[in-house]
Amino acid sequence: DVQLVESGGGSVQPGGSLTLSCAASDTTLHCMSWFRQAPGKEREGVSATDGDGRTSYADSVKGRFTISQDKAKNTLYLQMNSLKPEDTAMYYCAARVGFYCPTGSRWRALGGYDYWGQGTQVTVS
Helix, strand or coil: CCCEEEECCEEECCCCCEEEEEEECCCCEEEEEEEEECCCCCCEEEEEECCCCCEEECCCCCCCEEEEEEHHHCEEEEEECCCCHHHCEEEEEEEEECCCCCCHHHHHCHHHCCEECCCEEEEEC
């Protein structure tokens, strides 16, 4: 089975930084994204990479978060700076099989991904 394992979450004060990692067990995963879900809210897209090296971000995190992918290590990263209390959530890594990646706003659709990690908690307070 394909497994995605997130790490790097924790508690940080407002304005602080954290880097999340997602280790994948499969080298064929090229379209990868980060989602987050706060208690009582819907799971929402945070950032995504596509098969052509392009990136997408939710408006709420633009300028503060940076997504990157190290294909040699089968690892996805999310560098989070200037963290705010509203960033508090469980953060999930998601992956789609193949080279085609969702275009436009489609990267935010939960159904566009084949695999999900267990999540890592980020608390900003």
